[in-house]
Amino acid sequence: MLRRRLLLVALACAALAAALAGPVSAAPSPSVPSLDPQATQAMWERLTSKREIRPLSVDADCRPLRATFYAATDWLRLATTLAAKASPCAQYYVSVPPVVADKTKPRPDQAQRIRALGPTFHALAEIHYTAWQKWVASTGSTWYQAGVEARRRMAAAGYDVAAGDTWALNEVSSAVRRGDGNGRANVRELLRGLYDAAGEGPTARGVVFVVGIGQRVPELGTYKARVQEWFQDAQFWIDMNVYVSDWSQEAYGDVRSYAVPGVPLAGRRDGLVEYLRHMDLLAAAGGAVSGTANAFLGNAGSTLANAAWQWESAFGWTAVDDVLMQQYVSAQVYALRNHGVRAGRATDRFGFAWAPKNLDALAPSDFTQRTAAVLDRIATAIRDSAADSPADPGVAACGASGVWCAGDLGGATPSVGWRGFRAWSPTTLAFVSAPQTIAAGAISKPVSIQVQVATVAARPAAAVPVTITSSSATGLFATSPEGPFAPTLAVQLPAGVFATAQVYYQDPTAGTATLTATAAGVVSGTQQITVGGAAPVSLRVEPATVSVLPGGAVALTAVGVDAFGNATPTAALWTVSPPTLGALTAAMGTTTTFTAGTEPGVARVTASVTTPTGTLSATSNVTVTSPPPVRVAAVRYGVAQKRLHVYVTVVDGRGRRVRDASVTVALYRNGKVYARAAGRTTTGSMTFSRPASVGAYRTKVTRVAASNRVWDRVTPPNAFTKKPRRAP
Incomplete structure (x- = not known):
């Protein structure tokens, strides 16, 4: 009883401090164990005072779940609500945030309170990535030593790894996804220290919360390209398989992409799956190139879905009423359960981020009541969806007649871009410099070629030897303007870096040539280049002789011929002699039209072109004939x-x-x-x-x-x- 009285006092003090902080605002809730201390304490006492032992074995039709929860605040109310309606075949892992003043210190006297809820409840010590990054920099220690020190501090704060508690590395940054600098190596070492604790305690695999990307981001090509590259780093995923039990991708969705009027339940479900499980879908689509990542994610891959209410950013977009939020979390449970069955998983792995925010400035009691309803819906949907539903797995999360997966929002529209993660984007060679027009025999500006994935620059896992050819039989390539030039050119794009190869093109034949870049196992790229005639060395008028009736007209073209024999229409100065036989429509241009008068005779139409070496001229004889x-x-x-x-x-x-x-x-x-x-x-x-x-x-x-x-x-x-x- 002394332990419970101490907990009650602590919770009451936290609530009093929050009340004294000032009027209700739209700020996130303070980091306290419960936003409703008295009700949480009463529920916790009822649950922990039960004498019965919960069975670890369950019916065959109850689907197993490893449910991982991130709680920025209100973690004890979250845990007790889940325990009150726990699924008999689920293991629940609830994170506890570190001390606010020093985020390298786990919060004490919390882990045992979560463990007390039963053998299926476990505390996760949040390991704040950025805080430990600063610790490494300030102490001169290694990342491995940071992991070991974090394990020491966990033990001191009451986390019992042997009893099922473990750690949760929070906010693995986008730098790790992109492969920037030493990002991946640092995370590997930190996880290694968290796992083995340098032998000072039992090994412990833990949870990793991975920074995600918004559901309504308009352009996903860059994100997809970086993820595909990440999935090809086989050694990274081999290490993750050793250190990590649950790889939880933050997928903080947007209600505006879900509650679309007129979209049926199955359509909403599939749209949620495409976002919530996009990492799994993409890894599975990659085949052999992502095989190691797919093997790991197929077992340890988890989703941190969105139960953070009410937010306009940071935690997706959930600025809706509490009823629609309850429907939204239920639908996410349904989608995740459904995908687990259809993907052939033996155990489902997902959870939610819980971070209440009083966006509408509700009265404290009203806000507490509404957030409690959302928590209750999460717990109920998880419990009910464990039942076997072969025709539509997980649909029991939606309640009778699907009421808890309904709800419309005016202006909502689907986010269809995530469908692209069901397929692997092939590595492609792309010409990234602008198409050019050059003169015959002249050397082009640099023609740039790079490796791309999903239309953005990519870093190939292995070097790409590229062969470049032209559709023109006379086209030539070189790696510098000085040459040497050859009909076919081989260049190499190196592995692991963004690289662009530059080549130069030369062709004496006017026309449109198609340049092609090819490599084994890579989609070819093409670009057209226009080759125009060089400076003319001779001139002709087409047609050279022609007859026309009085009043009739004939079109004439000035054609310059360059030193390579290319004939190209050329702008010229036009004159006619004698002018009494007819008139010209244009005195300057590549073409003109001679219109005959009524007088028969032979008109000489002359085209003249001034070149650097002199003036070229040519004549067409136009005979104005008498009509038959x-x-x-x-x-x-x-x-x-x-x-x-x-x-x-x-x-x-x-x-x-x-x-x-x-x-x-x-x-x-x-x-x-x-x-x-x-x-x-x-x-x-x-x-x-x-x-x-x-x-x-x-x-x-x-x-x-x-x-x-x-x-x-x-x-x-x-x-x-x-x-x-x-x-x-």
């Missing part, structure tokens, strides 16, 4: 249904009928104009009709117009007589 003639070959008549039909046939110089010619005529009867008509030839004839009155008829053609043709203005002789009808 057309004539009226015949005018014929016929009578049908009391109408006179007249047929005017138009032919060209070869006697071929002319289509679509415009014809105008005057029809005379008895020497006077009887009718006028106009129309176009169809099958070579223009046809019209008038009433067939008695009399003598004659037709005169007054106009014939045909495209690019001239009429000879002659009407052939023609006549027709309509006689009176004889009396019977």
Whole structure:
């Protein structure tokens, strides 16, 4: 009883200190064992006073779980709430933060209180990575010695490794993921010291909390590339397998990516899995190249999911009401249980970060009540989801009819980028310099090639020997502008570093060449380079000779030919002589159009280009020809249904009928104009009709117009007589 009274006094003092600190604010809760000391003490006493022994064996349909929890505060209330509704087949590990004034000192008199909750409850001494980094720097000690010293201080603070307590290295930084400097080597040594304690105590594998990345980060390529490189550091993962029991990836999700209106429960579950277990999914997708990491994570890989309420940053985004937060934590339990079964894991491994924050400045009693409801939901979801649900593993976390995995948030949208972690991004060769345009025979600017993963620069695990070729048979490469140049070039991108190879290209043949970089086991990269003609040494005009009818037009192009024989349209100065034969649409440019006048003759259209060595010129002879003639070959008549039909046939110089010619005529009867008509030839004839009155008829053609043709203005002789009808 004395121990319990001391605990009650300590909790009450902590609560009193928090109350005296000032008015309620949106700051994180103070680092105290419980935000509700009296209720926690009462629950702790009920749980620890039980005389029954909890069985260590469970039914076959109860799914095992190693649940690891990070608690920045309120750790004892978290532990007692979990114990009140504990799953019979789960082991619970709850972290206790170090002393605030010196984070290298484990907080005393806490571990035994968590152990007292039963044989399935264990205390984790938080080993604050940054604090111990400062300790190493200030003492001149090694990282291994830091781990050993941390074990000594754990023992002094009451942590009992033999009884199941252990350590939790917190905030393994992104520098370790990236492989910056000695980051990985330092962590290895720190973990080695934590594990073996230099023989001063039993070996103890512990928990590692790994710094994560926000769920709604818009671009994941760099993060994915660094993780893939990390997974290929086989020796690192071999060491982790020795020292670490639970590799817990911080996955502090965002409710705005979960509570999307209209998305069914299965869709929400899968979206959560893609974020919460993205490390496992990616390691499994890597095959042999990530095999060592995958073997370790397949056993020890864990997720530190998000139960930190209410936060707008740091712990994801959970600035929602407490009911939606309860639904969110339940859905995370469901997703993690479901993934464990589908991934073939014998034991589930996950937990939550617990760090209450009174963002809405609720009254203390109200805030305490709401956070207690969230804690209760975590405990219940973990317990209920342990039951075997073959059709949909873990769905019991959602409660009856899935109510505890529902909830919508206006404006929420899925974060689909994490789906990419279901597949391994291949190592790719990429041209990273801008595409170039060079002159024939000239040497390009540097062409840069690098190894990439997920479209970002990567550090290959092994050196990459690269071969560079061109689709142009005359293309040449060199590693310097001075040469020597060769059709194929081999360069090597070294292992373990960001590296870019630079080459130079030269080609005497104008056109578009495709440069290709290849290497064994690596996706090839390509880039096009445009080779233009060099300075012209001669000039021509295309076409060199051409005929055009009066009023007609012809396009002319100035073509420069360089010393390599490349013919390239070239801007030139254009003139025409004599100007009476036609006009040019442009006096300067690679092309111009000559439009003929009405006068026949030969026009000389000249293009002139000034070069460093002099002026080049070339001429096209454009003949303005007289248009070919057309004539009226015949005018014929016929009578049908009391109408006179007249047929005017138009032919060209070869006697071929002319289509679509415009014809105008005057029809005379008895020497006077009887009718006028106009129309176009169809099958070579223009046809019209008038009433067939008695009399003598004659037709005169007054106009014939045909495209690019001239009429000879002659009407052939023609006549027709309509006689009176004889009396019977």
